[in-house]
Amino acid sequence: MAEILPESEALPRAVDLLGAGAVVAIPTETVYGLAADATNGEAVARIYEAKGRPRFNPLIAHVADLAMAERIAVFDPLARKLAAAFWPGPLTMVLPHRADSGIHPLVTAGLDTIALRWPRGFGARVIAALGRPVAAPSANTSGRISATTAAAVMADLGPRIPLVVDGGPTPVGLESTILKVEEGRLTLLRPGGVAAADIERVAGTSLARGAKAIEAPGMMASHYAPEAQMRLNAQSVGEGEALLAFGPHRAAGADRALAVRNLSERGDLREAAANLFSHLLALDRSGAATIAAEPVPLEGLGEAINDRLARAAAPRNT
Known part of the structure; x- marks a missing residue:
């Protein structure tokens, strides 16, 4: 069964586990995430194993700052404008992936783009201390209800992971908005914690909708499902x-x-x-x-x- 530690005490233990290739459930402002070193293929595979997640569904790579993000993906002027307005925060951008980023292919599920987010709070602190990005989908069994408390993570994944960091209830309570940024065009892949109207206001352009393929997490038709x-x-x-x-x-x-x-x-x-x-x-x-x-x-x-x-x-x- 997982160890559970309050956020105020958990940073050294979480960094040690992530550095050793383990998965750790961490609080973010959106929902709890199941984090692993995004450069370590075995660690990323443990996310899939713990969640029972289909391998064609990509993961979000989380970063500690914009410099880390720009080492992983190519930012055009519009992407930088959105980052300045909404990062750190509940916006994920899907951007062209740099081939030399060091991100393991399991994170991108074979795509030539990568989903990136800079979270607030403990998530950013643990990534900065680790010195590497982490892949962190929601901390729940794949397709089931996302966890917004440490207790919900423990009830679902406690037997499968070594540590749950308790940061209290998540303030947003909804996954990040996922936005594809491509040659000055914006496509909403998943609505979430940043409203589309706020993005359009900052970008000065409207969002396209209706992606036909799985380009980011949370795009499977059946997802977030209860047993009922x-x-x-x-x-x-x-x-x-x-x-x-x-x-x-x-x-x-x-x-x-x-x-x-x-x-x-x-x-x-x-x-x-x-x-x-x-x-x-x-x-x-x-x-x-x-x-x-x-x-x-x-x-x-x-x-x-x-x-x-x-x-x-x-x-x-x-």
Whole structure:
């Protein structure tokens, strides 16, 4: 079973384990990440093994500063502008990969691009102390609900990893926005913790959507899925269903729900994003065969929330 250490005490132990090729669950501002040295193929393979993750799904390489990022990928002026506005923070950019970066091919899953993010807080500190980038997908079994607390990581991955760093609940509670930057063009590959409108405002250009291939993490049709089935945009609740609510007004029959969790009583999308995975996990543990999800607006962070709910409701990979 994993050792669990508070963030204030964990840095030396985490660096030692990462340097030895182990995987470590670390807090970031988005969700907890399962980190390994991105230059060490065996270490990266341990991420896949711990998560049961398909090998065609690439990983995000996390860096400690812009200089480290520019040793790994080619930044055009637009990418630098976005980095200046949103890094460190919950934005991942997919950029041309430098062949001499030292990043192991398992991280990129054979692509000639690489997904890069500079996180805040403990993530950046541990990478700086290690002196190398880390690959760090969400710290959960592949395709399941992402962890926003150390307790959730322990319950899922505790027997498979040596250390969980406890930094408390993650403040964003939703994975990073993934944006492909290519010759001055922007393509939204995954909505997330930075709203598309904020990116467009800084970039001065609109985002394209609709990538046809898996170019970044979180693009599989079925992802973030609970064991229970999901029913979206529910206007009523069936007998024995659990209810994922939003806002002050309830779906018809909410009083007969097996369990209820409200993403935000006041209809605040930032609060809803932070609560999404923990509430899904709580409802999944209620014993309900189906979770009915009330409608969530599509604007702002609602786009990312609806993306996660749609993937949770998609036909499951077998």
